[in-house]
Amino acid sequence: QAYSRTNEKNQKTVEASMSEILLHSPKDTSLIGYEAAKKAADNKSLGIELDISGTDIKDYFAPLLPWEICAIMAQTSHGKTYFKDWWLGEIAKQFKKQERKIIVDVHLEETIEAVAFAEYGTRLGVRPADLARGVYTDWGKMKGVMTELDGVPIWHIGISANDPEDAPPLTLSNIYRAIRALKSGEITGEPWSIGLVSVDYLQVLPIDNENAKAKRENQRRLQVSSDVNRLRAMTAHLECPILIPLQAKQTLEGNSPPYFIPGTYDGSETMSIATRFDRIISLWMPSQSHSELIGSQIVGKDGRRVDVLTDNAWIKIPKQRGGLPSGKSWELQIDFKSHQYKSIYGGIK
Numbered sequence: 001q002a003y004s005r006t007n008e009k010n011q012k013t014v015e016a017s018m019s020e021i022l023l024h025s026p027k028d029t030s031l032i033g034y035e036a037a038k039k040a041a042d043n044k045s046l047g048i049e050l051d052i053s054g055t056d057i058k059d060y061f062a063p064l065l066p067w068e069i070c071a072i073m074a075q076t077s078h079g080k081t082y083f084k085d086w087w088l089g090e091i092a093k094q095f096k097k098q099e100r101k102i103i104v105d106v107h108l109e110e111t112i113e114a115v116a117f118a119e120y121g122t123r124l125g126v127r128p129a130d131l132a133r134g135v136y137t138d139w140g141k142m143k144g145v146m147t148e149l150d151g152v153p154i155w156h157i158g159i160s161a162n163d164p165e166d167a168p169p170l171t172l173s174n175i176y177r178a179i180r181a182l183k184s185g186e187i188t189g190e191p192w193s194i195g196l197v198s199v200d201y202l203q204v205l206p207i208d209n210e211n212a213k214a215k216r217e218n219q220r221r222l223q224v225s226s227d228v229n230r231l232r233a234m235t236a237h238l239e240c241p242i243l244i245p246l247q248a249k250q251t252l253e254g255n256s257p258p259y260f261i262p263g264t265y266d267g268s269e270t271m272s273i274a275t276r277f278d279r280i281i282s283l284w285m286p287s288q289s290h291s292e293l294i295g296s297q298i299v300g301k302d303g304r305r306v307d308v309l310t311d312n313a314w315i316k317i318p319k320q321r322g323g324l325p326s327g328k329s330w331e332l333q334i335d336f337k338s339h340q341y342k343s344i345y346g347g348i349k
Helices: 002-022 026-046 080-095 112-124 128-132 139-150 172-184 216-238 272-276
Strands: 069-074 101-107 154-157 193-200 242-247 279-284 297-299 305-307 312-320 329-335 340-348
Touching (some): 069 080, 069 216, 080 101, 080 193, 080 279, 080 340, 101 112, 112 128, 112 139, 172 216
Parallel strands (some): 069 242, 069 279, 101 193, 193 242
Antiparallel strands (some): 279 312, 312 329, 329 340
8 A cells, every 4th residue: 555655646746747748838939939039040050951953842842840740651662761861961961061950860771881871882883782792892982982971961860780789779769868868968078959850660679578569450550650759859859850761551642643752641651750750751762653654644634644764753842840831743853873853844733
């Protein structure tokens, strides 16, 4: 009984503490709004832009601000990670001019070795597979690129062959803990300004103990929902935007044939993605969904046509909060050799 009373007292203490954290008086709320408006004005020129050669997307897609979460949504093999890596490279060029401002890129499906091989491959003009298989042996040239990579302000979180056997799992809470330690200076002895966090991708984060107790068919949905809530807290405490590549459903509901671009509610596992994220970017590669038509066209029932090429892709902005426009699409050409995007034909509405 004494143990029960102690537990009840502790629970009430926790509940009281939570109330103090989450409950804000009118005075507190007005002050928070005032300070947030000032912070927005101070950071206006530091927003993260999306700029693709030959398009007006830079003017359409407003710069990402420190408290925003942006999804990059695509079906399997439609280039969400490829696009994310390109965008991070562009953002890194901006951050390189801002002392101690960095990107933290979290990898849940690739090892750190694979990430490094991809970076070397782009700069050396070789296939990452050649590095992985030991075919490439120009160590002098590779060391030159190593120096170049050392200057890129992107830190990586992921699994490596060099990790200890008892390394903690890549749950979002552990990821968050590591980023906070980097920000505070606990890891390197000096604090770092976190300019952007990317987590690739949300639906493969490990199931935590609490959600593991739920029925198997509900575990992933509950985990994604709780991780979305944690991401919202992360943007506030880290004071940076978060980029989340997302897996789209295999059967789309929000597309408009002959365009097979995922819509706002086409993220798999949970609707929390559509309702809680501030921005959504959708991608589609016709060659992946209609490989049998490469060199030809997809023809819709209304007569609209879409080219199916080996190097074209479509990007759409299905959602932007804050009264910003949404719904516009652009067709892009991908230069796989240089890892760059540019416009092919312009935009559609």
